[in-house]
C-alpha cells in the first residue's frame with residue numbers, strides 16, 4: 001500500500017484527508033510564464049481569489065509550495081461563526097455603528113456566499129446548521145445573554161437565542177458549561193471538501209494552478225510583479241499574497257503582522273446514535289481564551305479541537321492531549337478511541353482582526369483571520385477579485401482596520417507572545 005500523504009507543514013494526518021474523496025494533483029510550475037494576476041498560497045483565500053478572478057475572465061496563475069489545503073484551510077474546525085472575530089459591540093465602540101454594521105453585514109454575506117458558492121458549483125461540503133457558544137465560567141453567562149439581546153435588537157439578527165444552564169447541558173450533552181447562546185444562522189462544514197471543490201472550480205474557469213511550487217521571492221520590476229520559483233519566474237500586473245500563518249518570511253510585512261499559533265484536533269470513533277453528545281448537531285465554541293471547539297461529523301464522530309497550553313513546539317502525542325480535554329467536558333468518553341490527531345497554524349493578528357494591506361506596489365496581502373477565517377478568508381478572496389475588476393470599496397473596509405505589527409522582532413516576538421498567551425491560558429483556569 002502506498003504511504004498516505006502527509007502535509008509537510010502541518011502535523012498529523014487529518015480525518016478530513018481520509019474522507020474528502022478524490023484530491024486531484026496539480027503540476028508544479030515548469031518554465032517561466034506571465035499572467036494578469038499571480039496568487040501565492042492555495043488555501044481558502046488564494047483559491048477563492050483564483051476562482052473568482054478566472055470566472056471574471058482574468059488570466060490568473062496560482063502557486064502553492066505544497067498541496068492545496070495543507071495549511072489551515074484543509075485542516076480546521078470547519079465552524080463558520082457569525083460576524084467578525086470580535087463582537088459587534090466591540091467594533092461599534094471602536095469604529096462607530098455604521099462601519100461596525102457594514103463589517104457585520106459583510107460577514108453575513110460571506111456566510112451566505114460560501115454556502116451558495118458550494119451549492120451552485122456542486123461542492124458537497126457536509127454543511128450542518130447550528131452553533132452553540134458556551135460559558136465555561138459562571139461569570140461569563142450574563143455577557144452571553146446581553147450579547148444575544150444586543151444582536152437581536154440592535155443588529156436585527158434573529159437567529160440567536162440565550163440558553164440557560166439546563167438547556168446548555170442538554171444541547172451540549174454535558175453539565176460542564178453554565179449557559180450560552182444558540183445560533184441557528186450558521187453552522188459547520190468539511191473544510192477539505194471545500195478546498196478541493198474550489199480548486200476544481202478555479203481550474204475549470206481557466207486559472208492555472210500549480211502545487212509544489214514555492215515562491216522564493218516576491219518583488220517589483222517597473223510596474224510588474226515578479227514571483228520567483230524553482231521552476232521559473234511568474235511576471236504579472238498584480239500579485240495577491242495568501243500565505244497567512246505559513247508566510248515564513250516570504251514577505252516581511254505579512255510576517256510582522258500575522259503570528260502562527262498551533263491548534264490541534266482529534267477525531268473519535270463514531271459515538272453511536274444513542275449518544276447524548278450534541279443531539280442537535282450544532283458545533284460548539286467556549287469562552288476560554290484558549291478556545292475549545294468541537295462538533296460531530298456527519299458519521300457521528302466527535303471532532304474536538306483546542307490545546308492545553310501555548311508551547312513553542314507541537315505536542316508529541318496529539319490524541320492523548322485531546323483525549324484529556326474531551327474527558328473534562330465528557331467524562332464518559334475518557335477512554336474513547338481517537339482515530340486521528342492533527343494540527344495546523346492559525347494566523348492571528350494582535351487585535352484579532354484580519355490583516356489586508358497593499359504591501360508593495362500592486363501586491364495585496366491578506367490573512368490573520370484569527371481563528372475566524374473559514375467564511376472570511378473565502379470572502380476576502382472574492383473581494384480581492386472585485387478589487388482587480390475595479391471596485392475596491394468592500395476590500396477597503398478590511399484594509400482600513402487598525403492592525404499594528406506584533407511588538408519585537410524574530411525570536412523575541414515569539415517569546416513575548418508565548419508569555420502573553422500562557423498568561424491568558426492560566427486566566428482561563430481561575
Ligand SMILES: Cc1cc2nc3c(=O)[nH]c(=O)nc-3n(C[C@H](O)[C@H](O)[C@H](O)COP(=O)(O)OP(=O)(O)OC[C@H]3O[C@@H](n4cnc5c(N)ncnc54)[C@H](O)[C@@H]3O)c2cc1C
Nearest residue numbers: 041043044045065071072073076077079215344372373374
Ligand atoms: C486547527 C485549526 C482549526 C481552525 N478552526 C477554525 C474554525 O473552526 N473556524 C474558522 O473560521 N477558522 C478556523 N481556523 C482558521 C482557518 O482555517 C483559517 O483562517 C483559513 O483556513 C485561512 O486560509 P488561508 O488560505 O488564508 O491560509 P492557509 O489555508 O493556511 O493557506 C496558506 C497557504 O500558503 C502556502 N504557502 C506558504 N508559503 C508559501 C510560499 N512561499 N509559496 C507558495 N505557497 C506558500 C501554504 O502551503 C498554504 O497552503 C482554524 C485553523 C486551524 C489551523
